[in-house]
Amino acid sequence: MQCDHYDANRCRSCTLLDRPYSVQVAEKQRRAQDLLGGPDAIAWLPPLLGPEQGFRNKAKMVVTGTVERPVLGILGPHGAGVDLRDCGLHTAGLRAALPTLAEFVTRAGLVPYDVARRAGELKYLLATESPDGELMVRLVLRSTEALARIRKHLPWLLAALPAARVVSLNLQPEHKAVLEGEQEIVLTEAEVLPMRLNDLVLHLRPQGFFQTNTVVASALYRQVRDWVDELAPASVWDLYCGVGGFALHCAAPGRAVLGIETSAQAVAGARLSASGAGLEEVEFAVGDAESFALAAAHGPDVVIVNPPRRGIGAGLAGWLEASTTRAVVYSSCNVTSLSADLAAMPSWRVRRAQVLDMFPQTTHDEVLTLLTRD
Structure with a gap:
């Protein structure tokens, strides 16, 4: 990608623009493996790439x-x-x-x-x-x-x-x-912007969060759906659910899915999406992910977490460590905080992982992991 603003030193937001894209991706893959474990310990899927430019929605x-x-x-x-x-x-x-x-x-x-x-x-x-x-x-x-x-x-x-x-x-x-x-x-x-991804229409309200890279987000949702379907859980929590992308993609007959999100605007959009798709077994509630989990009488079969850059933190990590949940799907936009969270969950192991280049030309990416117990 060539940029006149970068060349003239007017904008340096794309910190990796001077490196070939293949090198950018290889460095992100190497960093993720250095922090989480190499291919001897984890089944790494090939990096998921989208367009190098023209991707920010x-x-x-x-x-x-x-x-x-x-x-x-x-x-x-x-x-x-x-x-x-x-x-x-x-x-x-x-x-x-x-x-x-x-x-x-x-x-x-x-x-x-x-x-x-x-x-x-x-x-x-x-x-x-x-x-x-x-x-x-x-x-x-x-x-x-x-x-x-x-x-x-x-x-x-x-x-x-x-x-x-x-x-x-x-x-x-x-x-x-x-x-x-x-x-x-x-x-x-x-009042809402329909966002058509895969076979679903999500609904974005003005203050709702949505992934900035539509192509990679679509692939991320498909991969999580495939992993969850393979696990065949009866119950799923989607914590930090935003507009409900993971929860809605993981809906299936006989499967109870619950999304938790602090933004009332995002939850309103998620409920509209569930209603429009006829997904009666998917529910959404406004709340803090950690507080909700700590107050729950029991956990679900599978927990999906997609936290902000700070990660899930010690409280929720401790709850997952003590829970009866049998699998966790963790989508992280900060592999450093992901690594710290995993250290607080010693009984869990990363079985599968994938780097998704959600933010080309920058040091940021999305790392998707599937965790199960030892």
Whole structure:
């Protein structure tokens, strides 16, 4: 992948861009094996790769510049905005939409936030593209000062950008590096973005989490489904379930599946997906994964965990160590925290593993593992 911004030293977010892609993948595989165990101890599947560029289904753009000339991209090392509307990581649909969204900023008179002066309104522009090419657009502002102007010019945006299905305003008034606030004002009739993966339609709400690489996420869900089906459990928990991708893929007749997630928005989307697919034996609840497990009278046959970068932590790892659960599927975006969690679960062993390159051109990846007892 060639990038003018990288070559000109304007953006170095793709820290591995100067290395051949095959070398990137080999290094990720080697690091995972160094931390978890080599092929003598673990059955490693071949790394799962997607496209090297054009894979990011979500654009998180810092908005700087002026109303007349907005800059959508990142903050440079000296605080100036760097325009990345042509970023090669984004899907073609996002790259095509960003100029229109920049024009909307001008039409609606949205003043970009100036970090140094602590002045202005519009902090971020967040856009997500579904596999079917529809868009969710979120404007992160300090207040509702511009809400009337946004509503006034919204018909223009929907006409100029027909792919825009969901448009919302998120309020984040604080001066700190927080991407979004708690309050969301949906401005369109549609409130959810359908995300079609494999044979399911997941439903993403504005504050719900979704994997940024659709191709690799689809393969990740299929692999977990295959492993769980091979285990043939009667009960499954999907902890940190997000919009329910793992839980819904692992549904089967006679199998009780429960997803737990702290985000009420994500749980609402997961329930909508289950209802739409007619999966009556899949349930979702809002809650903390560790607290839920510790309060449960007994555990399921299989537990799926997909935690944030910090991992599951000592509490949940200790519960799994003492539980009667017979298999764990652990999907990790941080192999270092995964290794630490495994150290707190000495009776469990990694039987199968796979590196999934969810984030090409960076040091990040997804490592999927299947754990069973000694």
